[in-house]
Amino acid sequence: MNAESTSAVPAPDDPTSQFVAWVRGAAPYIHAFRGKTFVVGFGGEVAAGDRAQRLAYDCNLLAALGIRLVLVHGARPQIDVELARRGLAPRFHHGLRVTDAEALECVKAAMAVTRFEVEALLSQGLPNTPMAGSYMRVTGGNFITARPVGVVDGVDYQYTGAVRKIVAEEINADLDQHNVVLITPLGVSPAGEIFNLAMEEVAEAVAVAVKAEKLIYLCDAPGLLDADGGLIESVTADEAQARLASGDGLTEDLGLFLPCAIRAVRRGVARCHLIDHDKDGGLLLEFFTHAGVGTVVSRDPLFRLREATVDDVAALVSLITPMEADGTLVRRGRELLEQEIERFTVVEHDGVLVGCAALYPFSEDNAAELACLAVTPEYRRAGLGDQLLKRIERRARVQRLERLFVLTTRTAHWFRERGFSEIGPEALPRKKRELYNLQRRSKVFVKLL
DSSP states (O other): OOOSOSSOOOOTTOHHHHHHHHHHHHHHHHHHHTTOEEEEEEOTTTSSHHHHHHHHHHHHHHHHTTOEEEEEEOOHHHHHHHHHHTTOOOOEETTEEOBOHHHHHHHHHHHHHHHHHHHHHHTOOOTTSTTTTOOOOEEOOSOEEEEEOOEETTEEOBTBEEEEEEOHHHHHHHHHTTOEEEEOSEEEOTTSOEEEOOHHHHHHHHHHHTTOSEEEEEESSSSOBOTTSOBOOEEEHHHHHHHHHHTTTOOHHHHHHHHHHHHHHHTTOSEEEEEETTSTTHHHHHHHSSSOSSEEEESSOSEEEEEOOGGGHHHHHHHHHHHHHTTSSOOOOHHHHHHTGGGEEEEEETTEEEEEEEEEEEGGGTEEEEEEEEEOGGGTTTTHHHHHHHHHHHHHHHTTOOEEEEEESSOHHHHHTTTOEEEOGGGSOHHHHHTOOTTTTOEEEEEEO
C-alpha cells in the first residue's frame, strides 16, 4: 500500500548516497521557489550571536537559489539594555511597548546598532565559510508610513505606532535588482514623526503588500504543539484562530506571531511558517524537505485530493517505482500510466504529489478494483491512505458498483482494519480472475459498498 520513498533508497550508512538523495529530493522545491518572495521576521534574540550567524548563512543560500528575500528584524532585548543603561524601566501594555520620548531615543539607538550588525553578518564572504565568494547586496529605505497607536484602555502609547502603508513598489524594485531588503521596524508619519513599530506586524504588512509566497517567523518554540507535546505540522487559519482563543500551549512569541500569521494568510499570503529560532538550518529543513520542522499556517488545508491528469505521470512514476522494485506493486510502464491516468486519484501536499490510488471498474460484475494505493513515507501517519480509500469508494458508488476488492501482498492488516474481508481468488470478477498471477500469491480482500 505505501511507497517506500519518492526516489531510490540510499544505504543508511552511505553518506554520499544520502546526500545525493537529499539534493534530488530538494530539487522540486528549488524549482518551485525560484523567483518567489519570502518575508522573514525575527526578534532581537535572533539578531545577535550564533543564531544571527546561522541565519545569515541560510539567507545567503536562499538568495543564491533565486529566492527574493525581505528580512524584518526586531530589537526588543537590545532596547531593554539601552533603557537600563540610561536608568529607564521598560513599559508594556498588552504585549506592546509604551514608547515615550525618552524610550524613543533608546529605540532609535538600539535599532540602528542592531541593523548594522545584521547587515555586517549578511555581508560576509570569508573563505572556508558557507558565504565564501558571495556578495549579498542589502538595501533598505523609507518603505513604511506609520500612524500612532494612540490611547488604549486609558494607556497612551505615545510614540508606539502601527503600519499605515507599505510602499510595496519600492521594495519590489529592490528585489528585482537581486537585492536582499532589510527592514527596521521604525515608521515615519506624514508629519515627520518617528514611531516604534512591532516587528511581527511590520513583517505581516510587508508580506501582504508585496504578495509574498511565504511569511516566516523565527520564534521561541518548535511551532504549535498538540496536547501530547507533538509538533502540529500544519493548521488552517480557522484552526489557528481556535488555538489562539484557547491560549493552549502558546509561548510569548507564538502569542504575538500567530495573530499576524492568521491575518496574513487570510489577506493573500500563501503560507506562514512558525520555526524554532534555535533549530540550526531551520529555514532549509522547512523548505527543502518533505516533512519540514515547523508549523505551517494556511488559509485552506495543505493536502488536496483531486483526479489525476496526464501532467501527473512523471510524478506518479517517481512515487510508485520503489514499490514496484521491491515487489509490493505490479509494474506499470509509463505508457500504461498515460493510457490509464483517468483511473487515478492523487493527493498533493503543498503542490507536491505524495499519494495516489486507482479505480478499475468491472461493471458486468458490479465490482471494482482498488489498485496502486501508495503514500510517501513522510505522510503515512497523516491519514492520507484513508482519505484516498474514501475517495475511491465514493467514485465506485457513483458508478453504482456494489463491491470493492483489492489484491495485496504486504498490507492485509491495513485493509482488514478498514472493513475488508478476505476471499479466495476464485471470487474475483471473471476478467480479473483470468489475469490473477499465481506466482505473486496476492491475498484478495473485498468490501461491500
